[in-house]
Amino acid sequence: MLKGDGTPVGAVLGSGEDTISHSLTLVQRLDALLLQGNSSDVSLRVETPNADEVKVIQAHSLVLSLQSPVFEETLTGRNSSTIILKESSDCAAVFDKFIRYLYCGEISLRLDQAKPLHKLAAKYQVMGLQQGITQYMTQNLARDSASGHVAGWYEYAVLTGDATLRDSCLQFMAWNLSSLLQSGEWGTISSDLLMSLLQRSDLILQSEMELFAALEAWIIQNDPDGLTAENALRAIRYAMMPPRELFRLQTQSTVLAKYQESVRDLLYMSYQFHSASPLHMAKYFDVNCSLFMPRNYLSPVWGAPWVINNPTRDDRSTSFQTQLGPSGHDSSKRVTWNALFSPRWLPLSMRSMYTETGAMQPTRVEGGRPRIIITPATSSADFAGVNFQKTVIVMGLQQGKTVVKHVYNFHQSTEENGDFLSEADLYRKTSDYLMDSSLHLHIVVKPLYQTLITTKN
Template sequence: MVRRFDGGTPAWVCVGTLLSLYFNSITVRGAALKQEAALESGATVLNHSMSLVQRMENLLVMGNGSDVVLHVHTVNTDEVKVIQAHALVLSLQSDVFEELLLNRNNSTVVLTEKPECAAVFDKFVRYLYCGDISVRLEQAIPLHKLASKYHVWGLQQGLTQYMTQHLSSDSPTGHAVGWYNYALQIGDAALRDSCLQYLAWNISSVLQSGEWGSITEDLLLSLLQRSDLILQSELELYEALETWISQNQPVSLTVESALRAIRYGMIPPHHLFRLQKQSLLMFKYYESIRDLLYLAFQFHSTSPIQLAKYFDVNCSIFTPRNYLSSSWGSSWVINNPTRDDRSFSFQTQLGPSSHDSSKRVTWNALFSPRWIPLSARSTYTEVGVLQPTRTEGGRPRVIVTPATSSPDFAGVTFQKTVIVMARQQGKVVVRHIYNFHQSTEEAGDFLVDADLQRRSSEYLIDSSLYLHIVIKPLYHTLLVARK
């Protein structure tokens, strides 16, 4: 007796139809594998793979030859989606589906999904047939969950890449924090690190968004420990922390840990005095951070070189983050960055200590679009003449040096940081940061993938390169006083 599904169609007809499609796809794949050889021999390759995809989509939509019915139940509701499908296609795309279909007793397979996953299940099944999918921001996590659950690894990887590339996209409540929490939950290290880096490099915009209040305690403490946060000042971070604590009302231990992660030495003393007078949070937890405030005021009252004789200055309270205020650096817009060298000068405060508040350092910055790396440079030509250092084959480089030397530099090294901005999804965000002592050649990978010759380069904004140079004084302990 012939088994029949879907209105009386014989099962062997269903299988035969699918096998025909399957072998057609093999033929198309075989043609693709032979493409190089065909092109070398001068032959013409005919590619009809798109028509095959269209047939597969029509097969799903019309339900022709269906030999399995998916009943997708939504958790805690009576809603059920019914999808006419084909066992061969599902099995080829997912080993989870293959096992489910092998163990079924009839043509119906019952699945149970959470509401957000059930809502996009038909979109997910269409991907199994057609290999493409349209994704909106709010659909990324549900689709990623389905791809992970049913072992559709290509889709899972594609969604991870999509989320990484759309962290800056606008949404009413934000999504970078939610995606970070999801990546942490499922153990996706690549997505987790991308989200964390985006949040750190664009923390100023995050502080002003609705996402800031939704940050978990663990994520908050993780961000506060980082020296690569890019923001206007440490005071901006303290005030944002006040807001977060007011909204979330965490336990005292979390508040104390967060307050101790603030770098009070980077806040000018007149602001510290104001916080002691006006901040209810600081008043309530003053005893928990009194030692840090005392150390910060000592730092501001004497020269760093004197402080370094008695205190360990290689700790976070004396380590600047990437501050964008004019005391710490300058923005630099380079028009036509593929042409000749560009240079400019700017001034910064000698250090964050108020002892140095009146002292300024003038810096000279040079941008060279085609500098030959030392590793690829020959010192002398055959006739003993020094080889030119710039050619069309070089790559970009920034050099930052002080205009003059000073005894005040003793015990201090200056780390330079170049922040590269880019426009993503219509928003200007930080694309990359590079740390170096004198030249970005020390970093080794400065703008190595930028392709500045291409006007559509993601590193360019209106054909210009947007940089911000930050000067970070780092102090060194000179000697340890006897106790």
């Protein structure tokens, strides 16, 4: 193979054939053709509403038609050498970048240019560019920006029907909610996005109180209609707050004071939840709802961080304690958990042969996959009616920023999940799942009262 300037860099050997490539030279010549306007047969006049500024680009109908079916149709039916294009101001500002992509097949962009370029790619049906910018946006959700961009990209994805971008943005916000709550973008999110987040059980945040404080700030800033405020306040899981915090909210929150009647039943049920045993309460009340389901709280009450240095080296173990359940009746009861991490865990299908020989479980084997098993140190009669869901949150680096890379839910072992760290490649020092050669985890234990909760929300 040859570089664009003709210097050899190697050959592609196949069935007796070599390849000579001057593609770089071709791209450079097409770039120059656009810049100089040589042999141009069409003028693109880009106009914006209510603006005097007009951008004129000398182009070539053959190139435009090859790259865009919309341009092909427009140019086929034209009766003038000038095509007038109406674009929004943000799209007009990057229109020359868009046209250059049609000539060269490459583009450079900043965060603030991604959305208008995506708009242009969608409008003119340049599918390769549209998919490429969607991928760029999903890979740059963690990047710092002055006013935030993830919520804005989510709203745009909903508007345009880009399901891939929409789901990526929503998951990123749910898993990194504290960052969103502390950003300038939080106060500007729509009520629809607000409700989408509030209704999720997989939110990762310090506590339910953190979420209420952020919601209170949003309501004060946006002054929504009464129904919107009431629906949002009813999505808060008050039963996940200790009674002392509930009392403080009722005496100090101006928002709760204004809308207390709309959440009075939820507060009443929460106080009852904390005062009586869950088993006793279930005899009299139907409380099968999300109010009694914990989210992924990072508070020490519900789990612990775990940093595993050189995770491929050998098995590791750790211990931590959590509260038995979110009910105040269980607030003084603690469960001690033992966690075992193995970088090469024996697959379930092969365990029986090892068990028969008396080998301990789990067994490390070459080619095994990483696994975590979390078990209580002791059994107790208090566990009756309580089902413990374990969640392992895996942190990683993205755009130089620590973010949640993945979340795994299981009951006994991550083997139940099936894909635990399947994409991590822990043997590669540059893996996005490693920070300073260490695996950064946070284990959350979510107690669910099975007598109360029989369906997932």
